[in-house]
Amino acid sequence: MGYFAILAAIPGFFLSSFFLMLLWGVIAPKIGLVSINYVLSMLVTITLWLAVAPLAAAAARKGK
Numbered sequence: 280m281g282y283f284a285i286l287a288a289i290p291g292f293f294l295s296s297f298f299l300m301l302l303w304g305v306i307a308p309k310i311g312l313v314s315i316n317y318v319l320s321m322l323v324t325i326t327l328w329l330a331v332a333p334l335a336a337a338a339a340r341k342g343k
């Protein structure tokens with residue numbers, strides 16, 4: 280089941296990166312930051328996912 284969960288997360292990763300890029304492009308000029316491209320938004324997304332994944336796994340283990 281774990282293998283299929285990883286495969287199911289792949290489209291979510293690309294969509295998350297795309298939405299981050301779009302939302303960053305709207306918010307960044309208003310607060311004086313530069314906009315980011317899709318590759319950089321993928322880097323930010325994978326960094327956030329790697330930081331949150333252990334917390335989510337620990338919470339799921341504790342709930343059982």
